[in-house]
Amino acid sequence: MPTVKYIPYNKLIDLQAGTNLLAATGQSGIYLEGDCAGKGTCGKCRVRIVEGDTVTPTESEKKHLSQSELDTGWVLACQRPVNSNLTVEVPRHKDAHSRKTTLTSGAKLLEAEPAIQKVALSLERPSVKDQKADLERLLRTADQEHLQINLRELTALPALLRNNRFKVTMVHDDYRVISLEPGDTSDQLFGIAFDIGTTTIVGSLIDLNNATVIAMAAATNPQNVYGADVISRITHASQVEGGLKQLQGKVIDAANQIIRQLLKQSGIVRDRIYEITAVGNTTMSHLFMGIDPTYLAPAPFIPAYGRTLEVEASQLGLNINPSGKVLFLPNIAGYVGSDTVGVILATNMDQRKDNCAAIDIGTNGELVLAAGGRLMACSTAAGPAFEGAEIKHGMRAAAGAIEAVNYSNGQLEVITIEDAPACGICGSGLIDAAAALLQAGLIEPTGRFVNPEENPERIPKEFLGRLRPSQVGYEFVLTPAVESDTGEDIVLTQGDLRELQLAKGAIYAGLMILLKEADLKISDLNQVLLAGAFGNYVRKESALTIGLLPAIPPEKIIAVGNAAGDGSCMALASKTMRRRAIKLPEKVDHLELSTRPDFQDIFINALSFEFSDKL
């Protein structure tokens, strides 16, 4: 049985001979980049064999690694069955939360109106004149005789009462007793709101007594070892024996890791966390709850369920109070999930009477239109490019990611997150880079790089060496190898531009269809809200330049931050908001774009970078 030693983690694992190194690494809990679920097409699961057999590189490795990398032991983990002992160097993972500014805590959300309440009680002692049973005595004292209780709390009740002079605190919602605690603990009432993204999971610890976020933490969704996109994960869940359990286990583990971080940051004990709310796309909600997502993938894209699911935390293995509750907000459709419900809630779109659009670009792209009191939503296969998937040097927003590119006075300025040496391009950087190169005249409106050999006069001379031929068309060097973190040139390729065109075309076309259905024009929109961390970073001007957004005045474009996660927080902190969230799917008309000929038509037109008709 071969052993793999990981550095710098100093972790040893024993494997069955022949096990794939990517799968083994994922199972060991060590994070590896990767978007293609081991198909060998993304080239991101790079590790270096420090000791052990090196083998002839595969075609995929030859394609994604330079000769000098191959010479120094770099391989793609997905290409490597392990047949003998190895020592493997894993690049240190730059986790999502290194972009600290995406997280805000200390914010007061709204008026506290928690679904879960605490009441400190002092019971009259029983006697032969008053033989009421312990449970009925407790509930009578609280004037809550209709509450249900589970066996775990009930069996602990007799000793709890007698060991605490009949003074206890009851934690309950409208329907049942959740916990019973000695003495008066009514000042300690907490919950966690999750946003379960395909790529990133964010948790917010909330003091339910005053609806304040007191800590936040994030982690990469470790399901990514089964693919960056939801289709890969659905495929894994439906076609691999035990695959659904694996995917559920990954996301629950990550949620528990976030819970541990939040407890550590705040000094709160786990039993004082009584409720979790969660939002996510429809696939994420199925995987989190362990529900078969198989029929989400093929047309007609049918989820197993739509409604809000509520279960005990212990049923999912979430490490809060074991009788605590978990509430996953409802889905609107197969590709419009509770994350969109969260966006609508947080942006108040369900209460607006004017015309307003919201665009949430995560790993998928969802669009909502409020049109004079009517709500419509659709999804587009738009997101992954903005999170780095299918982009040659694409990466998530983390230290070293190129997040902005400025073009002015004939100069190109490349800015990275934390000013670290560049190691890739994140979504906002991709849009900026394309917009800058369009402005610099290096990209045709059709999306092709200008051919520098045919049209040398169109290339400013300072860029001449940077626009160069590659295996497929041309590519532009954003950061040269000498300045980069990886020791290789960070480039924007013709293929990257094509991915960007597909993504922005889909979003633009989706919005046009929503407007068409509502019989509105672009100019009728009072606002366009950009949700998601992406929305905070994308520059409106660049988004308008490349035609990702319709031509409206920039001041009407508002970044609203992680509205999906904010919606999760609001549904946790306020019963009124929660009721609104639960009812929302009935109020939203879902448009299925995939079968509409008019969508295809607008989409194809919108692929162009032609932007002369904007503004």
Place this chain on the structure above:
Amino acid sequence: MPTVKYIPYNKLIDLQAGTNLLAATGQSGIYLEGDCAGKGTCGKCRVRIVEGDTVTPTESEKKHLSQSELDTGWVLACQRPVNSNLTVEVPRHKDAHSRKTTLTSGAKLLEAEPAIQKVALSLERPSVKDQKADLERLLRTADQEHLQINLRELTALPALLRNNRFKVTMVHDDYRVISLEPGDTSDQLFGIAFDIGTTTIVGSLIDLNNATVIAMAAATNPQNVYGADVISRITHASQVEGGLKQLQGKVIDAANQIIRQLLKQSGIVRDRIYEITAVGNTTMSHLFMGIDPTYLAPAPFIPAYGRTLEVEASQLGLNINPSGKVLFLPNIAGYVGSDTVGVILATNMDQRKDNCAAIDIGTNGELVLAAGGRLMACSTAAGPAFEGAEIKHGMRAAAGAIEAVNYSNGQLEVITIEDAPACGICGSGLIDAAAALLQAGLIEPTGRFVNPEENPERIPKEFLGRLRPSQVGYEFVLTPAVESDTGEDIVLTQGDLRELQLAKGAIYAGLMILLKEADLKISDLNQVLLAGAFGNYVRKESALTIGLLPAIPPEKIIAVGNAAGDGSCMALASKTMRRRAIKLPEKVDHLELSTRPDFQDIFINALSFEFSDKL
């Protein structure tokens, strides 16, 4: 590690050296008689050492076993730590259900109105024009959109629908989906009603489509290894680490054994059993549900809960449909449990406007009085003597038990169950024997045997040799050794008479207190209902003779069979009856007798066999 071989079971078990033979035998699943939980006072856990070390008899063994028994290897299991290999002969257990006539099946209970229903559905297939999720599609088709569903059923739904051309049967109650099955299974809808007795557990399999009992089975409550009475079991649960879990495990195992028998008898598969109802005394309900019963034992006798508890079958490990429901009916007080609720329900006492008493003598004795529309109940520490506890040759009603004793024309006739050679005396036999010997003039009204030496003229000469001195007072030989199954004389002792007096005095006094509270006289009673298997067998005339029942005309005394179990069946088969059962505790005034001086007064008077003032 010593090994014990059991014959005739042909079972081997390995033990830690020093393990008590009674405890080991109980844990191995082999049934041994025994009432005193291993204290060595009841003398009933007799086994014979066939091979292995015999050891000096203990004092307890000398007291309970004859010299010839000791010589042939008989020991009391509770007195024997096992230190070397043994072969042990265990007397064949005569289980409760050998008295077949206590069970009736094929009975139609009432109009079928099950809480659980089945509906066969044919769903429209989804399309891009109708993308409703599977769950919402299902519930919309059934017009039951408010139903909840658990994760286990939900995750199976997508494949179930598509593998069965969208034709499925939904099993549900008013609140949630319990099961989903391929095709149309609506004709198969079953439940089991349990009566969880301290001594005996009875299960009735009911076809919920027509409210008919289709099979019955019974088993001894295997908790008896921890003592025959509820106090011993409460003590075990509260003082032994893991004791509550052990007791719960025993009763759940026995219930599962009964379920297996019922499935075998009926040919029904376990997944078609969707609901269990149960009744039992308050201690049994706590132990069945795994709830701490500690504070039931000491005054003021406080249960952990009173209400109906409802849980999933899988939560208790009951082997019916894993999403099936278990409903334990509510308790009235610490010693008036849901068995009494069952009695009231089955006898319709809560609807009667006249005056009527019900007496349920199981291992405990509970009394109910319906007085012009008011309901009152109390309990008395009365029962165990009638189930054989504390009676020298006492045993439960099983083959070979003396069940009747007739005295006429100066002759005594002794009748056993199934006419088998006598091996002991059951409850009805005990009352009959006392009544017969009273009539024969062998017992004084005070309860003492007539002293044959002082008053030889009062002893009919055919009985002269049968009334003989023993270690404590006199004893009467009911069946001589040559005719008995055990090879020893079956006797009624002075101690047995004292136990009988305490039991009958308590029941009589309890009834008098209820009447007093209602301001009624004995003659105001229209009926006295005798519930429990015991009630079916006791002869009214004998019960009146010994003063167990007040002096009313025998035609007013009605045996109503296992009314507690019947109540469990009714609550299973009918929602209307179930609602009545759940509400009953609020309608019953519980009287606590233990602290009433008037009870003590009546009780002491009622100890006498004086019966001249009856009828």
